[in-house]
Each structure stands twice: as C-alpha cells, then as structure tokens.
Amino acid sequence: MTEKKNLPIGGIITQGGTAHEYVTGGWRKLRPVLDKGKCTSCLICWVMCPDSAIIVEEGKMIGFDMEHCKGCGICAEECPDKVKAITMKEETEQ
Amino acid sequence: MTTPAIKGQAGLTGNSAIAYGMKQINPDVCAAYPITPSTGIVEEFSGYVADGAVDTEFITVESEHSAMSACIGASAAGARVMTATSSQGLAYMWEMLYIASGMRLPIVLTDVNRALSAPINIHCDHSDSMGARDAGWIQLYSETVQEAYDNLLQAVRIAEHKDVMLPVMVCLDGFITSHAIENITLINDADVKEFIGEYQAAHPLLDTDNPVTYGAMTLPDTYMEFKHQQSKAIARSKDVVSEIGKEFGKKFGREYGLMEKYKLDDADAAIVILNSAAGTTKVAVDELRKAGKKVGILKPRLFRPLPYREIADALRNVKSVAVLDRVDSMNGFGGPLFNETRSALYELEKRPKVISRIFGLGGRDYKVKDAVQVFDELLKIADTGKVESLTKYIMNKES
Numbered sequence: 001m002t003e004k005k006n007l008p009i010g011g012i013i014t015q016g017g018t019a020h021e022y023v024t025g026g027w028r029k030l031r032p033v034l035d036k037g038k039c040t041s042c043l044i045c046w047v048m049c050p051d052s053a054i055i056v057e058e059g060k061m062i063g064f065d066m067e068h069c070k071g072c073g074i075c076a077e078e079c080p081d082k083v084k085a086i087t088m089k090e091e092t093e094q
Numbered sequence: 095m096t097t098p099a100i101k102g103q104a105g106l107t108g109n110s111a112i113a114y115g116m117k118q119i120n121p122d123v124c125a126a127y128p129i130t131p132s133t134g135i136v137e138e139f140s141g142y143v144a145d146g147a148v149d150t151e152f153i154t155v156e157s158e159h160s161a162m163s164a165c166i167g168a169s170a171a172g173a174r175v176m177t178a179t180s181s182q183g184l185a186y187m188w189e190m191l192y193i194a195s196g197m198r199l200p201i202v203l204t205d206v207n208r209a210l211s212a213p214i215n216i217h218c219d220h221s222d223s224m225g226a227r228d229a230g231w232i233q234l235y236s237e238t239v240q241e242a243y244d245n246l247l248q249a250v251r252i253a254e255h256k257d258v259m260l261p262v263m264v265c266l267d268g269f270i271t272s273h274a275i276e277n278i279t280l281i282n283d284a285d286v287k288e289f290i291g292e293y294q295a296a297h298p299l300l301d302t303d304n305p306v307t308y309g310a311m312t313l314p315d316t317y318m319e320f321k322h323q324q325s326k327a328i329a330r331s332k333d334v335v336s337e338i339g340k341e342f343g344k345k346f347g348r349e350y351g352l353m354e355k356y357k358l359d360d361a362d363a364a365i366v367i368l369n370s371a372a373g374t375t376k377v378a379v380d381e382l383r384k385a386g387k388k389v390g391i392l393k394p395r396l397f398r399p400l401p402y403r404e405i406a407d408a409l410r411n412v413k414s415v416a417v418l419d420r421v422d423s424m425n426g427f428g429g430p431l432f433n434e435t436r437s438a439l440y441e442l443e444k445r446p447k448v449i450s451r452i453f454g455l456g457g458r459d460y461k462v463k464d465a466v467q468v469f470d471e472l473l474k475i476a477d478t479g480k481v482e483s484l485t486k487y488i489m490n491k492e493s
Binding site for chain 1 (some may be wrong): 309318
C-alpha cells in the first residue's frame with residue numbers, strides 16, 4: 001500500500017493488479033507437488049486455480065507460484081482421475 | 095373561514111414534498127423498498143420514473159438490505175443515488191449503512207421516522223434513526239414539510255462536498271409530517287438544478303481506464319487510518335452544513351443553521367427537542383411567555399455530527415433544561431439526545447440542571463399541555479435547584 005498519509009478515502013485501491021504485491025503463500029499448510037512425468041498440460045488446474053498460481057510457459061504447465069499459492073488443493077482435486085499429476089503434501093514433508 | 099392561497103406556495107404532504115424534491119434532483123439511481131410510513135415517497139417517485147419525468151434508473155429490490163446494497167454499488171459506480179425508508183426497513187439496512195459511510199459514498203436517504211418492533215407499531219418515534227446514529231451517516235432532522243424538503247436539497251450538496259463525502263439521512267416524523275398537508279414554498283426546477291450542480295465521482299468503478307477496487311480488506315496496519323479519516327470527515331461536515339445552510343438562505347430566503355433557538359436568549363428554562371414536536375412546544379412557549387415566564391426551545395437540526403460546542407453555547411445561561419427524546423436508549427438513563435446534550439454541557443463552568451423526559455413513543459400524542467407541564471417543572475428546578483426525577487416517561491394517557 002501507499003504511504004499512510006496518502007491513503008485514498010474509503011479504503012479504495014486506486015490501481016489494478018495490486019494482488020501481485022500481496023504475498024499469500026505464507027497462509028499455506030499443504031503444498032502442491034507436480035509429477036512432470038504424468039502431467040499432460042491439459043491446463044484444467046490453470047483454469048481452476050483461484051489465485052492464478054499455476055505457471056504456464058508456451059502452453060505447458062511448469063509449476064506453481066509459491067508466493068501466492070494458498071495450498072487450497074483445488075488443482076490436485078481437479079487434475080483428471082486418469083492423470084492425477086498433482087498431490088498435496090504437508091509443508092514439512094519432503 | 096378559508097385561508098387564501100399564497101402565490102408560489104403548494105399544499106403537500108411530507109412524503110409528496112420529498113418525492114417532488116427527488117424528482118427535481120433527478121438522481122441517476124434510486125433503489126428502494128416500500129415501508130409505511132415512507133411508502134408514499136417511493137410510490138410517487140416511481141410514478142415520476144414511469145412517466146419519464148426523471149432519468150433515474152429505479153431498481154425494485156426484494157428488501158431494504160438489497161436496497162442499500164444496490165445504492166452502494168451504484169454510488170461506487172459513480173452515480174448520484176437516493177433512497178427512502180422507515181423503521182424495520184432502516185434496521186434491515188443496518189450492516190449496509192456502515193459500508194456506505196465507510197466507503198465514503200454520498201448517498202442521500204430519507205428516513206420517515208417510525209417506531210421499531212416489538213410490539214409492532216407503524217407510528218412515529220425516533221427509534222429507527224437513533225438506532226442508526228453511530229452508523230457514520232450525517233443526520234438532519236426536520237420539524238415541518240418545508241424543512242424536510244429544504245433539508246433534502248441541501249443533503250445532496252453536503253454529502254457530495256469534497257471535504258465530506260459521506261451519506262446523509264434526512265429525518266422527518268412519520269404520519270405527523272409525512273402524511274399531513276402543509277403549505278410549502280417549492281423552488282423551481284432550474285434553481286434546484288443549479289443549486290445541487292453536477293456530481294462527478296472522484297473514483298467511479300465504471301471508469302475502466304482508471305481501475306479501482308472498492309471493499310478491499312484492510313488489516314490492523316491500515317483499518318484505523320481509514321476510520322480516522324472518516325471520523326475527521328464527519329467532524330468537518332458540521333462547517334459544511336453551516337455553509338450550505340447559509341448559501342441556501344441567500345438563494346432562497348430560508349436560512350438554516352445547525353439548530354434553531356426559539357426564544358432562548360433570555361430563557362431560564364429550556365426544552366431540547368427534535369422534529370415536529372418542537373412545533374407543539376413553540377405553542378407552549380408562546381403561551382407561557384404571555385404569562386411572563388422565561389422559557390425557550392433548542393431544536394437541533396444536525397444531530398450527526400453532534401454540534402456539542404454550539405449546544406453548550408446555546409444553553410450556557412439557562413438554569414434548567416429538559417431534553418425530550420422520542421426514543422428510549424434502553425440504558426436505564428434516558429434517551430440519546432438527553433445523554434449527548436448533557437455530556438456537551440459538561441464542558442461549561444456553570445452547568446444547568448438537565449433532566450430527561452421520554453415522550454411520544456409509537457405515536458403517542460404529545461400536546462401543548464405536556465410541554466407546559468415540563469416547563470412548570472423546569473421553572474421550579476430553576477428556582478430551587480432541586481431535581482425530583484432525573485428521568486421520566488411522559489405517559490399522557492387520559493383514562
């Protein structure tokens with residue numbers, strides 16, 4: 001946020017895309033782990049992720065934005081049954 | 095005997111005058127749900143919408159909670175927004191009232207004062223607007239149809255003032271003012287248009303070139319700053335209310351201050367009272383003055399923010415004061431106007447005695463003789479310095 005003295009009134013945010021600046025990865029209890037051998041890059045996880053935390057390059061799913069992933073597990077749930085390339089693991093688990 | 099009509103005057107009920115004022119203001123959006131005794135406002139205004147007399151987008155909603163929610167959305171989008179309600183309707187808006195003020199949205203709401211359930215009652219008292227007194231809305235109270243209409247026009251200017259940016263509630267008494275026809279001087283459409291001006295929102299949601307977020311979460315590091323801004327804004331609004339009241343007076347001949355002082359300057363005893371009952375009390379004052387008794391009235395117009403310095407100043411030389419509330423705070427210590435007036439007087443070196451009287455709940459009559467009785471009691475207190483009962487109900491029931 002901007003300096004407190006210059007806060008716009010009413011708690012409004014006067015620019016777009018500020019969610020990038022707010023790191024929510026610390027909320028995570030479970031982390032998604034990708035098995036690249038199984039992933040078909042169907043990108044259902046990219047569509048479903050509520051935090052835009054699936055990183056895609058040149059049409060391929062390459063991993064997670066761990067600064068913003070809250071560990072909700074929607075990606076693992078939505079990954080098709082025949083594929084199941086994402087598993088949720090405890091942060092302390094290897 | 096018939097009273098000849100005066101040129102430029104109309105006979106209107108409070109509800110009709112408010113609806114007519116809204117027609118002249120021609121807001122961009124009105125979202126409302128009808129409830130007695132404010133129904134007439136919504137009914138007549140929706141007629142203006144249907145007739146094409148206004149450009150307003152009228153949103154028929156399924157509840158008052160939705161009405162205020164739609165008003166908030168429309169106001170955030172950059173529209174000039176108005177609504178009206180009463181009693182349970184205002185109570186049902188409760189959580190949204192705080193969101194409107196916290197987001198600093200200049201919505202104008204007319205509250206036609208009515209008692210809150212239970213027991214259910216459709217008649218006048220101030221439990222609805224007084225229940226919302228800490229919701230961050232500016233509150234203007236109106237004795238007559240004329241004052242209600244004039245307050246409505248000024249409310250638009252106050253709410254949208256750049257140093258204020260807060261919602262305003264215009265209060266008038268249910269049935270007594272909302273349904274009784276009074277003579278009123280209307281202002282012509284062009285003058286109203288010029289007086290209120292155009293509204294340009296600083297950060298409209300619909301301006302996609304300059305995207306903004308309304309309603310974002312704030313954590314302990316900023317929430318307090320926003321509340322501090324809001325607190326300063328409502329405190330500042332007092333001067334804006336004064337300025338606009340003066341400007342209104344210059345333009346239209348009826349000047350408004352923060353309060354009306356009626357024969358108060360040399361008074362020994364004073365009644366502090368809001369809205370239509372002040373009119374009844376004025377008759378009592380005139381009668382008692384004829385008998386040589388020094389009595390007067392302080393009728394606050396602005397209750398939120400509370401003009402505490404001005405109240406103290408107005409009652410500085412009075413010996414005894416009765417604050418008459420048309421609502422009970424249910425705190426075992428009188429009504430809100432009593433508590434706040436008494437608190438305002440604490441700053442004075444030499445304070446008058448102050449008593450609380452609750453009257454007129456659920457539309458119970460308040461008559462000239464009731465005011466006379468209170469003044470008699472006050473003059474006794476002024477003489478003896480002794481208060482027999484600090485808080486009391488004026489039951490006024492002939493049985």
